[in-house]
Amino acid sequence: MSIDVSEFKDETIVEEGQVTVDSVINWQLPVLAVLFVSVVFVAIKTVVHRHESRTAYVKLQKLEKERDKLAAQWSRLKLEQAVTLNQVRVEQYARWDLDMKMPKASEKRIIQETSKVDLLALKERVGENVKVSSSLGDVGESTKAVLGN
Numbered sequence: 001m002s003i004d005v006s007e008f009k010d011e012t013i014v015e016e017g018q019v020t021v022d023s024v025i026n027w028q029l030p031v032l033a034v035l036f037v038s039v040v041f042v043a044i045k046t047v048v049h050r051h052e053s054r055t056a057y058v059k060l061q062k063l064e065k066e067r068d069k070l071a072a073q074w075s076r077l078k079l080e081q082a083v084t085l086n087q088v089r090v091e092q093y094a095r096w097d098l099d100m101k102m103p104k105a106s107e108k109r110i111i112q113e114t115s116k117v118d119l120l121a122l123k124e125r126v127g128e129n130v131k132v133s134s135s136l137g138d139v140g141e142s143t144k145a146v147l148g149n
Contacts, residue, residue, distance in 0.1 A: 083089065094100040
């Protein structure tokens with residue numbers, strides 16, 4: 001009887017190209033470890049990036065809502081300002097609250113002078129109820145004063 005040794009050594013015989021534990025330990029295990037760590041690192045970075053992106057988007061939405069509220073408030077304030085500065089409203093306020101009135105035609109006096117010094121002297125003499133206006137004409141400057149009681 002003859003014993004074939006190859007039958008017992010089948011488990012330990014390595015064919016060419018076959019990966020064994022010894023060959024993996026030599027150089028492929030460190031490469032696999034680096035690749036595994038890299039994949040885990042990229043996965044964590046992706047999760048962190050998505051979280052930051054969602055947080056930034058939520059903040060953007062809040063800021064856009066605040067911008068819209070401020071734009072609406074700005075429009076309301078501009079409208080309120082336009083209503084408040086309306087000529088009719090100002091005149092009503094002057095008449096009712098301040099008890100002011102427009103002078104009658106008989107109470108108005110128009111004086112045309114050529115010298116501003118004379119008008120200023122007239123204003124001092126008559127009181128604060130003098131309106132002085134100047135305009136440039138063809139010949140020169142003419143100054144008017146409107147007196148009201």
